[in-house]
Amino acid sequence: KQEVTQIPAALSVPEGENLVLNCSFTDSAIYNLQWFRQDPGKGLTSLLLIQSSQREQTSGRLNASLDKSSGRSTLYIAASQPGDSATYLCAVQGGSEKLVFGKGMKLTVNP
């Protein structure tokens, strides 16, 4: 059974820091890994999707990497801003429609 873990559960940093968010998964047989952002009381916004054949994906200040063999992904946020404050979730997809989600990491960027 696939399990996804995000540690720590919360992080508070001053504005301007470069951040690394971690995600680990137990079964390396995945098709893709996705990173989402969730603002309070809202749905999820897709940030990046990395297919199993890829090592990383970039979008603006965000860079996500994937190491399937070690069961890890990182989301790198450059020059963090208060608007980056949200909960970040990672999810992996195996050979079905089922996305298995981590519990998320709540990020607070202080001005």
Add this chain to the structure above:
Amino acid sequence: SQTIHQWPATLVQPVGSPLSLECTVEGTSNPNLYWYRQAAGRGLQLLFYSVGIGQISSEVPQNLSASRPQDRQFILSSKKLLLSDSGFYLCAWALGTAAYSNQPQHFGDGTRLSIL
């Protein structure tokens, strides 16, 4: 561009009452559709998914059911709500014509359901 709509945004229902949550997608055809529940302190849990009209797959046995009467409409229902049905319900869509899409999933704004 594609958009997804969920309603209502919030709902308070008594135990034993029926439920109907609706989700519609615009700007795409034959999407894969999903219902998730997010409970406090727990991750998102996939409840149902559909790859086409009338095709519903259930991930967990529960008090809920889903239907897809039209290509871009997905409905979550219950005949009698339980206290444990409280949570944040999210609908999502993804491109794909097969059971496995390998495409990003796009979420609606969710429905906050409270059972009293």
